[in-house]
Amino acid sequence: MSVQDDLAAVKRRLQDLEHAVEELERRVEAEQGSPPAPTAGRAESLVTIPDAPYDSGLWTDTDDEGLGARDRHAP
Template identity: 40%
Template sequence: MSHQDELTAVERSLDDLVRSVGRLEARLGAGLDVRRVRSDTDHLRESLDLLKQSAAAGPSRRGGAPPGVEMVTISDAPYDAALWAGAEDEGLGCRNGHAP
């Protein structure tokens, strides 16, 4: 099954869920719990739309960083101890390490 077929199947399932939540809402009223479930289904719809857009953009965009975001490599080497000079004065508590 292609990814497009999978997305279509998910969309159909989500449509069924939205209809079911609508029926529940008609029976139970628009209480807080039903509104939360309705909100969740709306978020799922938005997420599915974003996923479909990403899939349509092609493999170069999938799994990577958003546009304009650059990957930065951070070294595993220890930091220079001079970076921490004077840092003992910046924390909570007092100088002797015991709170007042």
């Protein structure tokens, strides 16, 4: 590509960027006029994990990660 082609491509991309920024500014202005959307509080999204140990019966058919099954030896 020649320098002229490169400059033309840069100018086009800059114009595209300017249009995108103008559109974003219009959207922000429109959003500021509307009431704020309700946001979920942090406390509602938290999950409490009990300190009690897990029921070992839930893990009878699982493999220990990296060690294989409980009744077999690791390689």
